[in-house]
Amino acid sequence: MRRFFGNLTPSAWIGFVILVAIVAVAVFGPLLAPHPLDEPIGVPLTRPTEGAPFGTDFLGRDVLSRTLWGGRSVLGLAGIATVLAYAGGMAVGLAAGYSRSLLDPLLMRVSDVMLSFPALLFLLVLVTGAGSSKTVLVIGVALVQMPLVARIVRAATLEQSVRGFVEAAVARGERATAVVRREIVPNILGSVTADIGLRFTYSIILVASVNFLGLGLQPPDADWALIISENRAGLTLNPYVILVPAALIAMFTISVNVVGDAVARNLGISTARRRLVR
Amino acid sequence: MTKPVLLVRALRVELDSGLPIVEDLDLDLRGGEVVGIVGESGSGKTTMALALLGFTRRGVAIRSGTVEVEGSALTEGGERSVRSLRGRLVSYVAQDPGAALNPSLRVGDLVGDMLRAHDAGGKAEGKVMAALRGVNLPAEQEFLRRFPHQLSGGQQQRVAIATALVCGAKLVVLDEPTTGLDVVTQARILNEIQRLRSEQNVAIVYVSHDLAVVSSIADRVAVMYAGRIVEEGPTAELVARPRHPYTRGLLSSVPDPVRPRRIQSIPGVSVGVGDRPPGCAFAPRCLQRTEPRALMEAPPFEQIDTHHRVRCFEWHRTPSLEWEAPLITKSSAPGVDLLEVDSLTAGYGSRLAPLEAVRNVSFSVAPGECLAIVGESGSGKSTLARCIVGLHPQRAGRVLLEGAVLAPGAARRTREARRRIQIVFQNPNESLNPRHRVGNAIARPASILRKLSAQDADEEAARLLGMVRLSLGLRDRFPGELSGGERQRVAIARALSAKPDLIICDEITSALDVSVQAAVLELLSELRAELGLALVFITHDLGVVASIADRMLVLESGAIREQGGVAAVLSDPQDDYTRRLVAAAPRLMTSPALPHLSEVE
Numbered sequence: 103m104r105r106f107f108g109n110l111t112p113s114a115w116i117g118f119v120i121l122v123a124i125v126a127v128a129v130f131g132p133l134l135a136p137h138p139l140d141e142p143i144g145v146p147l148t149r150p151t152e153g154a155p156f157g158t159d160f161l162g163r164d165v166l167s168r169t170l171w172g173g174r175s176v177l178g179l180a181g182i183a184t185v186l187a188y189a190g191g192m193a194v195g196l197a198a199g200y201s202r203s204l205l206d207p208l209l210m211r212v213s214d215v216m217l218s219f220p221a222l223l224f225l226l227v228l229v230t231g232a233g234s235s236k237t238v239l240v241i242g243v244a245l246v247q248m249p250l251v252a253r254i255v256r257a258a259t260l261e262q263s264v265r266g267f268v269e270a271a272v273a274r275g276e277r278a279t280a281v282v283r284r285e286i287v288p289n290i291l292g293s294v295t296a297d298i299g300l301r302f303t304y305s306i307i308l309v310a311s312v313n314f315l316g317l318g319l320q321p322p323d324a325d326w327a328l329i330i331s332e333n334r335a336g337l338t339l340n341p342y343v344i345l346v347p348a349a350l351i352a353m354f355t356i357s358v359n360v361v362g363d364a365v366a367r368n369l370g371i372s373t374a375r376r377r378l379v380r
Numbered sequence: 381m382t383k384p385v386l387l388v389r390a391l392r393v394e395l396d397s398g399l400p401i402v403e404d405l406d407l408d409l410r411g412g413e414v415v416g417i418v419g420e421s422g423s424g425k426t427t428m429a430l431a432l433l434g435f436t437r438r439g440v441a442i443r444s445g446t447v448e449v450e451g452s453a454l455t456e457g458g459e460r461s462v463r464s465l466r467g468r469l470v471s472y473v474a475q476d477p478g479a480a481l482n483p484s485l486r487v488g489d490l491v492g493d494m495l496r497a498h499d500a501g502g503k504a505e506g507k508v509m510a511a512l513r514g515v516n517l518p519a520e521q522e523f524l525r526r527f528p529h530q531l532s533g534g535q536q537q538r539v540a541i542a543t544a545l546v547c548g549a550k551l552v553v554l555d556e557p558t559t560g561l562d563v564v565t566q567a568r569i570l571n572e573i574q575r576l577r578s579e580q581n582v583a584i585v586y587v588s589h590d591l592a593v594v595s596s597i598a599d600r601v602a603v604m605y606a607g608r609i610v611e612e613g614p615t616a617e618l619v620a621r622p623r624h625p626y627t628r629g630l631l632s633s634v635p636d637p638v639r640p641r642r643i644q645s646i647p648g649v650s651v652g653v654g655d656r657p658p659g660c661a662f663a664p665r666c667l668q669r670t671e672p673r674a675l676m677e678a679p680p681f682e683q684i685d686t687h688h689r690v691r692c693f694e695w696h697r698t699p700s701l702e703w704e705a706p707l708i709t710k711s712s713a714p715g716v717d718l719l720e721v722d723s724l725t726a727g728y729g730s731r732l733a734p735l736e737a738v739r740n741v742s743f744s745v746a747p748g749e750c751l752a753i754v755g756e757s758g759s760g761k762s763t764l765a766r767c768i769v770g771l772h773p774q775r776a777g778r779v780l781l782e783g784a785v786l787a788p789g790a791a792r793r794t795r796e797a798r799r800r801i802q803i804v805f806q807n808p809n810e811s812l813n814p815r816h817r818v819g820n821a822i823a824r825p826a827s828i829l830r831k832l833s834a835q836d837a838d839e840e841a842a843r844l845l846g847m848v849r850l851s852l853g854l855r856d857r858f859p860g861e862l863s864g865g866e867r868q869r870v871a872i873a874r875a876l877s878a879k880p881d882l883i884i885c886d887e888i889t890s891a892l893d894v895s896v897q898a899a900v901l902e903l904l905s906e907l908r909a910e911l912g913l914a915l916v917f918i919t920h921d922l923g924v925v926a927s928i929a930d931r932m933l934v935l936e937s938g939a940i941r942e943q944g945g946v947a948a949v950l951s952d953p954q955d956d957y958t959r960r961l962v963a964a965a966p967r968l969m970t971s972p973a974l975p976h977l978s979e980v981e
Contacts, residue, residue: 266811267821273769273790274825274878275798288815 110364117360124354128173135167140322147339156342160333165343172324172347175313177354180305183240187247187301192294194248195255196282200263210256213249221246222311229317239318243308247301254297258290292369299362303355310351326351383451384408385550385583386432386470391445393424393431401427401440401653402607404681411550412577414584416598416615418591418630420893421864422652424607429555429587433470434462449551468498471544475556477536481528487512488524491543498547511546512539514580515572534565538572545580553585558593562756562920567964570597589893591634592923592966595619600687603627606651606661609681613688619968623684623695626662631701633898635923637950637965643927645899649863660692668694716782717744718914719768719801719882724777726767737763739938740777745882750908750915752929752946754922754961760938761918762806765886768916769803799829802875806887808867812859818845818870819855825878844873848903865896869903876907882914889924901928922965926950934958
């Protein structure tokens with residue numbers, strides 16, 4: 103862990119604190135919510151009152167409660183999708199970058215074809231064809247991201263695979279899996295994690311977009327993107343119903359990126375930095 | 381007495397944190413004079429070179445002292461006024477011309493930009509042409525339109541020098557201008573510099589780590605250690621009778637291609653900027669220090685002769701150099717050849733456009749023998765090394781280990797074959813995985829190739845660390861925390877961990893400082909004697925060849941030009957190409973003497 107979080111800059115610390123806070127809101131929010139997510143408590147779209155600090159939504163439900171409920175799906179679905187995208191992308195990228203055979207062009211051309219589809223179009227076709235379920239949504243988002251991850255992993259792998267220590271491992275007859283696992287993977291983690299924030303952000307946007315279009319989660323589920331979508335007509339009557347979930351999504355994506363960058367920096371320069379400090 | 385062109389007084393350059401990089405620097409230089417600044421990495425020589433232009437890198441500042449060129453101070457006045465002096469009065473040629481020349485500008489613009497910056501417009505093209513002619517480059521329209529990547533390394537460096545001289549600078553600071561060029565090109569550039577200083581009467585500061593090169597071009601030499609000049613004097617005097625123990629150590633680290641002698645390294649490692657000790661910075665590595673004085677106070681810069689100054693309390697005790705220190709004689713046991721390479725051909729490129737890097741090369745190595753393979757960059761020597769260890773595909777020919785043909789690829793060789801031949805690469809930063817601890821890196825070949833248990837392999841790693849003279853404490857460090865010399869020792873220990881019969885050393889000392897190189901060469905000689913190892917030592921440095929190898933072969937464009945005993949080949953080269961290499965090889969000179977171009981060409 104020290105390798106990942108050894109030296110954090112002040113901005114990285116702030117990002118880290120915000121990230122932890124928002125994850126806590128998403129995970130524990132439903133336990134703290136004063137009302138169930140689909141219980142009308144007053145006049146629709148009223149501004150904040152004593153009982154409802156962020157007012158009510160277009161059906162008169164408590165915005166605070168729905169926001170507290172709505173984080174799990176955003177973070178959970180985007181998180182799982184990102185992990186799946188990385189699992190697949192790492193496998194494809196490492197295989198393509200290290201093989202030096204026909205496998206490389208084969209895998210990369212397939213990736214290119216996948217990249218040439220507009221992401222949202224791909225998702226909409228998938229959701230329309232396979233039905234709108236959380237599983238389809240997650241797999242779809244992962245598939246959209248996978249070629250991007252694969253390209254970065256492949257480029258980093260190519261760069262490492264010509265270095266002396268990789269050749270030394272090949273010369274002493276290590277198996278390909280051992281070379282990749284011991285010599286290459288630890289050295290590409292830096293450049294790969296630099297990108298993880300961006301990928302996660304993109305996953306959130308994709309999940310939110312599909313939900314916003316009403317093809318992902320279905321009402322009365324609460325979801326930050328869905329809340330924004332449902333209430334967009336009421337922006338002038340009660341702006342909080344849009345602003346609060348929007349701010350949470352924004353803060354979350356920014357903090358993920360700040361922390362991702364900091365971790366990548368630590369992975370990249372940790373040894374050099376430690377030497378200077380010493 | 382003419383007024384000095386360059387006058388530096390009490391210059392101190394610091395990091396923002398207040399740590400000094402260069403201190404107490406005094407330097408005078410007259411027109412047409414060449415002073416060589418010699419130092420190893422971390423000695424502050426590049427910082428000093430830049431400070432002569434009143435320039436510092438980010439995070440570094442000139443704290444006190446003055447730099448004057450032709451009476452104009454570069455350490456005073458705003459950035460604006462100093463900038464107008466740079467290029468006009470004093471100019472700089474950086475180490476790597478490939479990196480210093482903007483790849484998107486043409487030669488004409490690269491040189492012309494300097495004129496435009498100093499408002500010397502009008503007739504600009506004529507001046508550019510004259511400057512190019514001045515460094516023996518073709519002054520043609522076609523040449524002006526070329527991009528840097530269309531030039532050879534030597535031409536690039538000439539363009540950089542032409543740029544430095546185009547505005548008529550009185551002082552040129554050359555920072556390692558020939559490092560990275562092959563010896564023949566280096567000899568040509570040195571001749572060029574020599575001619576320019578006498579024709580144009582410019583003063584030249586020549587910064588280098590290579591004492592042999594400096595001694596062949598400089599009138600005076602200043603040796604830097606830990607940010608200070610520790611000795612300065614006329615080249616002949618300083619080389620013949622060094623007074624500072626560090627200078628003496630450096631000189632005895634330099635191998636000589638023509639008079640082979642045993643090289644001796646300096647104990648310890650040179651100090652970085654952060655950990656310079658108080659008192660005499662060299663004291664911890666010095667054999668003649670007086671305690672506690674040298675550890676408490678810094679020695680003054682003492683005038684010991686009209687032109688010779690030294691910063692040492694005990695300079696009169698420094699013993700003179702043993703120029704004739706005998707080589708350890710090595711003998712190779714006759715018998716079956718350990719390694720035989722039989723008409724090997726290998727290359728790059730596709731089947732349609734093949735490029736042959738190695739052509740029909742045959743040689744053999746006896747057990748315990750050291751064979752040097754000498755060649756310039758691009759001669760195919762690294763490809764040859766990679767073929768032997770099975771990292772590069774062969775087009776034709778065979779590699780045999782004790783008479784048994786080896787498969788071309790490492791993966792298809794027997795474990796025993798992989799164990800018996802090991803390779804150490806040029807750059808220790810590249811050859812050690814930055815994520816593996818030193819102990820694990822060394823233990824790995826033992827467990828893979830000798831099938832030792834994890835515990836035995838760890839014990840073996842500890843033993844090998846001792847064998848390459850590293851402390852056991854380094855076992856849990858990462859390579860990034862070691863110095864270059866330490867890393868190369870770890871790489872050697874990793875090769876030894878397989879208990880090989882033969883180690884291929886691919887330019888293993890060329891990324892190291894001379895004194896570190898000397899230590900690594902000493903270590904290899906000792907290991908050979910201890911373990912009966914055979915070595916294939918690949919290098920471009922004839923001095924290194926002379927000090928370590930029994931036999932040598934000279935490679936040019938992938939083909940063997942000459943092979944034979946080291947003494948025979950170096951003293952009486954038969955082939956034209958070998959003769960040129962030997963003539964161009966830099967040697968320690970007691971008076972500036974460059975190889976004649978006629979011999980080099």
